[in-house]
Amino acid sequence: MANIKSKQKAILSNEKANARNSAIKSSVKTAIKKAKLAAQTNDPKAAEYSAKAHHEIDKAVSKGVLHQNNGARKASRLDAFIAKNK
Template structure:
């Protein structure tokens, strides 16, 4: 247990930040999974509607990654790597 009021406060702040970071990362993983499943559907049956859906889910994932980097949940290079991974998958399907 913390010995001083400031140490106790730091414990509370760290816990609050941990929960916030956990929710961001969880939402990010969910969006990425949604993107990959949509991409698999598009790979099986290419169509304009599915392509739009893939691009929309990619955009949503990009937005969440950028916001997580801005908030300090992810490191800048980690965010760039995740976005690169998404784009690489799309390029392999469309070419």
């Protein structure tokens, strides 16, 4: 642990942000996996899962967890996967 008080506070705030960002990234990955699985199995809720995944990606981008281009790439690849597996 650092000796300087401002650095101690910075370490704590970085740990909080890291935990928050990890949770958001995890929810994005889970939503994408569910949408891909639904597309592969021709689940009637595939469109719903796809919309949920797009929402999670957009939310992560707006919070600054994912870069805008990264989010666009994830959404584009998801759409291409779903179109291929229809």
